[in-house]
Amino acid sequence: MMSSGAGMKDGRFITLGIETSCDETAAAVTADGRDVLSNVISSQIDVHEVFGGVVPEIAARHHLTQINAVLDAALSQAGIGWGEIDLVGATCGPGLVGAVLIGLSTAKALALSTGRPLSAVHHVKGHVCASYLENPQLAPPHLALVVSGGHTDIIDVRSYTEYILLGQTRDDAVGEAFDKVARVLGLGYPGGPKVDELAKRGNPSAVAFKRVLLGDGSLDFSFSGIKTGVLNHVNTERQAGREINTADIAASFQASVTEVIAEKTRVALRETGHKKLTMGGGVAANSMLRARVAEVCAEEGAAFYVPAPALCTDNAAMIACAAYYKYQAEGATPPDIDASAGLPL
Ligand code: KG4
Ligand code: ZN
Numbered sequence: 001m002m003s004s005g006a007g008m009k010d011g012r013f014i015t016l017g018i019e020t021s022c023d024e025t026a027a028a029v030t031a032d033g034r035d036v037l038s039n040v041i042s043s044q045i046d047v048h049e050v051f052g053g054v055v056p057e058i059a060a061r062h063h064l065t066q067i068n069a070v071l072d073a074a075l076s077q078a079g080i081g082w083g084e085i086d087l088v089g090a091t092c093g094p095g096l097v098g099a100v101l102i103g104l105s106t107a108k109a110l111a112l113s114t115g116r117p118l119s120a121v122h123h124v125k126g127h128v129c130a131s132y133l134e135n136p137q138l139a140p141p142h143l144a145l146v147v148s149g150g151h152t153d154i155i156d157v158r159s160y161t162e163y164i165l166l167g168q169t170r171d172d173a174v175g176e177a178f179d180k181v182a183r184v185l186g187l188g189y190p191g192g193p194k195v196d197e198l199a200k201r202g203n204p205s206a207v208a209f210k211r212v213l214l215g216d217g218s219l220d221f222s223f224s225g226i227k228t229g230v231l232n233h234v235n236t237e238r239q240a241g242r243e244i245n246t247a248d249i250a251a252s253f254q255a256s257v258t259e260v261i262a263e264k265t266r267v268a269l270r271e272t273g274h275k276k277l278t279m280g281g282g283v284a285a286n287s288m289l290r291a292r293v294a295e296v297c298a299e300e301g302a303a304f305y306v307p308a309p310a311l312c313t314d315n316a317a318m319i320a321c322a323a324y325y326k327y328q329a330e331g332a333t334p335p336d337i338d339a340s341a342g343l344p345l
Helices: 045-049 056-078 097-114 123-134 174-184 191-199 224-239 246-272 287-300 317-330
Strands: 014-019 024-031 035-043 087-093 118-122 142-147 152-157 163-168 276-280 303-305
Touching (some): 014 097, 035 056, 087 123, 097 118, 174 191, 174 246, 191 287, 246 287
Parallel strands (some): 087 118
Antiparallel strands (some): 024 035, 142 152
């Protein structure tokens, strides 16, 4: 269990956020939307590791057993009592529907029992809001890049609640590609951080994996082919009796996807004229991607905001922040809101 921060209400607007869309059971308390008073995460990585990926049923059951303790820790670390909460926020999708349901149902029950409003938010909007947590002055409009296990989105953020999707993946999300390549290389789950570490010892120019830019002027992505590319390369080398340098392969794969994302981002900055870019989602923790996108922003004269790695991956502080802004603009979410596996942006 990970946590950070401590504070008190002091007349500020307190949001409790809950996130359970995948394999992290998370609760956080923020003041005035973006001041993080606590951010508690209970990870299920060890539970799913033996299966090589997240098992939806098991994830949902674990959320159920962990959620109360995670909530208690979030409140006590923030120094906030149940009666001091002004708003209950939760992810309502997209994600594993059984997993989302646990957090959302808990939020509904808490809203009902405390008499406070509910604000149910889109998980990807949470990843965008993660950049607000560390940058008190940052505000829309700006461009946002969300790169995670489920999404690869380029978004024109017009206001705190107005999101226009400019590009997305047509097949696998970039995080899925990292996880699949890690499996091919025998690195285990979750693959992203392991590829990142191994790539630091490899040569990014060793293997020229294809950079799929789609060539149609769109800001969409395609990452399904690169896994096959890596698999074919590994098989060819093995059949030829050559030794496989996994660090070189990891670095070359990472360089390929990094370049595609960086170049699409450059085009999006030019097309929209935005001078601010935020990056979020689990893959935003990747060291090469952070460095390369920072370079592109510098070249394009745009300010670049990317949270610390712990706020890039799933957490509830970003959900509390998104819930706060949605509530400010649109009011409470009706209590009959459903969990949705494929909620559109
Ligand atoms: O945002 P996230 O925690 O969950 C989703 O909303 O999907 O992202 C998880 C994804 C996984 O695919 C994981 O392998 C990837 O983020 N990831 C990374 C790194 N850390 C996490 N990928 C590349 N490099 C990393 N350092
Ligand atoms: Zn996520």
